[in-house]
Amino acid sequence: MLEPPLLFLPAPSATCILSTITEGVPTSLHVTSTHVLTTLSNGRLSIISLGQLRHPASVGPGNEGAGSSKISPSGLWTLAAHPSGQWFVVGGIGGFLELWVLADGVGSAHIERRMVFAGLAEQESTRVLRIFPAALPGGQRADLVLSAGRSGEVRIWDSSSGKCLAVLEGMVGMVRCGGLFEWEGGDPHATVRKVVAAGHEGVIRVWDLKDLSAVGETALAIRPERQLRCGGIVSALSLDAIRGRLISAGADGELKVWDVRDGSCLADLSGTNKALISRLQLLPDNTLIAGDASGGISIWDLHTFEQKMSICAHGSAAVVSIACLEEQRCLLTGGSDGMVKLWDIASGSLVKEFLTEDAASAVWQVGLTKENDIVALFEKDGQVVLGIWDAQPE
Numbered sequence: 001m002l003e004p005p006l007l008f009l010p011a012p013s014a015t016c017i018l019s020t021i022t023e024g025v026p027t028s029l030h031v032t033s034t035h036v037l038t039t040l041s042n043g044r045l046s047i048i049s050l051g052q053l054r055h056p057a058s059v060g061p062g063n064e065g066a067g068s069s070k071i072s073p074s075g076l077w078t079l080a081a082h083p084s085g086q087w088f089v090v091g092g093i094g095g096f097l098e099l100w101v102l103a104d105g106v107g108s109a110h111i112e113r114r115m116v117f118a119g120l121a122e123q124e125s126t127r128v129l130r131i132f133p134a135a136l137p138g139g140q141r142a143d144l145v146l147s148a149g150r151s152g153e154v155r156i157w158d159s160s161s162g163k164c165l166a167v168l169e170g171m172v173g174m175v176r177c178g179g180l181f182e183w184e185g186g187d188p189h190a191t192v193r194k195v196v197a198a199g200h201e202g203v204i205r206v207w208d209l210k211d212l213s214a215v216g217e218t219a220l221a222i223r224p225e226r227q228l229r230c231g232g233i234v235s236a237l238s239l240d241a242i243r244g245r246l247i248s249a250g251a252d253g254e255l256k257v258w259d260v261r262d263g264s265c266l267a268d269l270s271g272t273n274k275a276l277i278s279r280l281q282l283l284p285d286n287t288l289i290a291g292d293a294s295g296g297i298s299i300w301d302l303h304t305f306e307q308k309m310s311i312c313a314h315g316s317a318a319v320v321s322i323a324c325l326e327e328q329r330c331l332l333t334g335g336s337d338g339m340v341k342l343w344d345i346a347s348g349s350l351v352k353e354f355l356t357e358d359a360a361s362a363v364w365q366v367g368l369t370k371e372n373d374i375v376a377l378f379e380k381d382g383q384v385v386l387g388i389w390d391a392q393p394e
Contacts (some may be wrong), residue, residue: 012354012387014053018046018068018377019384026377026384027077029321029365032085035102036367036375036386039076045069045090045100046386047111050369053388065111072096079128082143087114089159091126097147099159115162117145121189125150128178131159134193134209142321146195148175154197155219156209166220168207170227174199174313177237183244194260198234203227204248206260226263230254238280239287245302247288250276255290257302267305271298279322285340287345289331291319299345309348314339321366332374334363340376354389 018026024042031037036048046068074093081088087101099115120126130146144165145157152171155164178197183338193209205224233251245266246258253274257267279291287308288300295314300307313319314335321334330351331343338360342351355363360378367375376388 005249012376013373013390015382016048016053016386018386019044021379021382021384024075025379026364027075028079029367029375029377030079030080030081030088031367031369031375033370034085037079037081037088038267038365038386039079039090040384042076043070043072043074043076043092045071045076045079045111047102048386050373050388053386058186064309068202069111071100071113077125077127077149078129080131080145082131087159089117089131089147090110091129091147091149093125095120095122095124095312097126097157099145099162106176113286115159117147117162117164119164120147120153120155121151123151124153128175130178130180131184132180132193134244140302143388146178146180146301148178148197150174152199152201154178154195154207156195164219166209166222168195168197168205168222168224169226170205171197171199172203175199176233176235179237179239181239181241181246183241196237196239196260196320198230198248200233202230202232202234202250204230204234204237204246204258206263212300228263228265230256234329235278236280240282240286240302243286247280247282247302249280249290251276253277253292254299257305267302268302269305269307271307276303279319281322281324283324283326289322289324289345291322291333291369293318295319295335295337297331297343299324299348311343311348313341313343323366323368325368325372328372331368332368334364334376338362338378340366340373340374340378355387360385 024040038046068167076092077089080178091097097117100111101114103110103112126149128148134144143159146289148154149217154168156166156307189227195207198204206226231254233250238247244261246260255269275292277292281289286302290298297311297313317337323332329345340354348367365377372391
């Protein structure tokens with residue numbers, strides 16, 4: 001049963017200025033149950049409390065409820081938050097990879113460095129981060145960190161000790177995307193874990209993590225169990241662990257569905273549009289959404305591998321970010337034209353526009369809170385602005 005429709009005002013309920021464009025631009029956005037976290041290309045990390053942001057008309061990095069810290073001398077590229085919202089890992093240029101915690105609990109915007117993951121080369125630039133639970137020797141449970149980046153090196157780390165547990169070998173060139181598959185194996189007490197990664201080489205590699213139980217003093221070297229060859233640079237991946245499927249998107253418009261268990265290509269959804277596909281999202285009902293650099297959104301039914309519709313979402317401007325209000329069956333898009341739009345997934349019709357070309361020069365990221373409030377990072381008057389729109393049932 002669908003939830004009642006939500007009502008959004010065109011203008012943000014609140015805004016927060018994070019920096020100027022000359023100082024640094026956003027490289028990632030992550031929304032937890034209590035905070036919005038962003039990384040910037042100048043090495044700054046911003047933590048904004050949702051509770052504080054929702055109530056004042058405007059807050060800034062120097063005010064209570066919003067914090068900005070320069071945690072790296074070089075740029076930051078990516079961030080992964082633990083599901084608890086209490087800690088997160090940040091990666092960037094110069095081999096930077098660190099774990100930070102909210103110093104006063106989940107309601108705080110004050111952070112402390114807890115762990116430095118040592119061993120990455122200075123020329124490494126981390127672009128991919130994931131956090132996942134796993135079993136270690138002796139049966140103990142741990143939260144592990146997957147990292148990958150410019151050098152092609154893919155590593156698995158223990159978040160509690162900072163130790164590198166495994167190096168996943170075989171990648172050549174920059175890794176742009178990656179993730180973890182997890183499902184129950186034939187043994188009721190066994191969990192199958194597969195890591196996938198891809199990038200500039202145009203090859204998706206798959207590794208089996210069952211050997212983590214054999215970790216000793218030195219990191220394991222794990223060879224890939226299979227390779228899936230694409231037509232060019234792989235720009236995005238989406239994982240369907242329930243069905244064991246992997247969806248890959250390319251810089252040349254290639255779009256394919258793979259069976260990660262045997263490496264077979266189940267469907268080639270590539271069309272005549274050769275624009276880079278940078279955004280993928282798979283919904284629980286097996287609907288695939290893809291956003292591309294020509295401003296288009298394509299929606300697919302992966303039960304039948306048929307395209308449901310194609311939407312010209314942002315004219316000729318690139319779709320740079322997407323997010324789904326799944327219960328509402330609505331899609332949120334952000335474009336390089338400076339516009340944020342909400343679409344009805346079933347009909348493809350435009351529900352509402354939140355930013356216009358006059359209000360913002362460009363949009364970098366969009367996201368959603370657990371209450372379906374809309375969050376967006378955009379440029380206005382030479383400044384990096386975080387905006388939030390409160391969701392209210394009609």
